[in-house]
Ligand SMILES: Nc1ncnc2c1ncn2[C@@H]1O[C@H](COP(=O)(O)OP(=O)(O)O)[C@@H](O)[C@H]1O
């Protein structure tokens with residue numbers, strides 16, 4: 106077979122841009138979906154029934170749909186529903202956020218549930234409000250417990266961002282596929298793409314292992 | 325029989341419980357409890373486990389809501405609204421069986437946190453106050469420790485300091501020494517005895533009969549969600565009116 110690796114080198118700036126967009130997409134999704142997950146977890150625990158029902162419905166829906174379907178759905182249905190013409194990037198980001206927020210909500214819910222009831226009562230007994238109890242006592246403790254799970258979510262998310270390439274978001278996967286179809290260098294581009302994902306993902310996975318060791322088993 | 329006047333009986337009571345009732349589902353935890361606590365009194369609640377002692381304390385500061393009757397604190401019924409209840413809770417300190425120190429905060433931060441978040445006190449002033457309270461409970465050298473690096477007795481003393489920081493008018497203790505190793509029980513009881521000497525109003529759920537005998541000004545015996553008997557320690561421990569009080573005490577190994 107006749108391989109020409111020079112295509113990888115000559116596309117390096119495009120690939121780098123794609124990789125940067127992949128990182129940006131991952132970071133933005135997490136930045137939105139962590140508070141989103143906390144909010145959904147709080148809403149699920151609300152004593153106000155419509156609020157908790159809405160949150161439960163949201164989580165169970167978006168957690169159990171294939172992400173790929175969600176991406177297509179956001180691309181075709183959301184503009185109709187909202188009447189907005191959103192860029193592919195924003196559309197992809199939305200789909201990722203819906204899915205990851207739903208996941209994070211479950212993560213936070215079990216993290217919050219793992220804090221002894223007496224901790225909150227000790228805060229209330231001092232005269233704290235429920236919001237103060239949550240912010241001062243529950244969340245900081247739950248945070249340590251959910252950090253390893255959030256880190257794992259990050260690593261899967263980093264790889265899953267490649268799914269938004271189907272709606273032409275110019276992240277790493279889409280960029281590599283574009284170059285492939287223009288140059289017909291299929292094997293070279295797929296290999297380069299795998300290498301870049303792996304080189305970026307492996308250190309993250311190692312970092313997660315470290316976080317698991319440091320925070321995973323406590324008390 | 326014993327006609328000795330109750331401590332501070334001439335003053336308005338700090339707490340009055342009128343026919344207090346509390347159910348958990350179909351289970352009646354408090355079945356019409358009436359009782360009062362005068363300012364400066366140390367009232368010990370004793371009785372078999374499951375008889376409703378903790379429930380009464382938790383109904384006092386609103387961790388549980390009543391199903392009947394009422395609780396008057398400093399002459400006023402416990403408020404219904406959350407905001408007003410917070411004001412009441414600031415005037416009641418609570419000490420838990422399992423300490424419930426905040427594990428992510430140092431001992432000093434545990435003591436200062438109520439002052440900072442609830443009373444909005446500037447951090448440096450709050451820390452100064454917390455420091456003084458740590459000294460009061462004999463832990464000046466442990467202020468930077470996290471709870472996990474303190475013995476049970478030390479943790480409970482920090483928990484007492486944390487409650488005292490809010491300058492409560494009454495302290496509620498729920499079996500403060502039950503979770504402790506025997507060798508650290510004494511240090512906690514000493515802090516409590518000191519508080520009693522300073523005139524703090526205290527309600528203490530305890531199985532430490534010698535503490536109740538020596539420190540309590542009034543002892544209340546619970547049984548199955550009801551008051552079995554109440555009186556000064558001399559009555560309860562030396563000449564109980566009820567046979568079942570005697571049974572309970574002898575069951576604990578108290579022989580009068
Ligand atoms: N949250 C709850 N739900 C159901 N039952 C409870 C709850 N809290 C307490 N109880 C029951 O109420 C009874 C009284 O409990 P408690 O006040 O803790 O007793 P004590 O402190 O005297 O040991 C016990 O039988 C206990 O099982």
Ligand SMILES: [Mg+2]
Pocket residue numbers: 374377378379498499
């Ligand atoms: Mg109890």
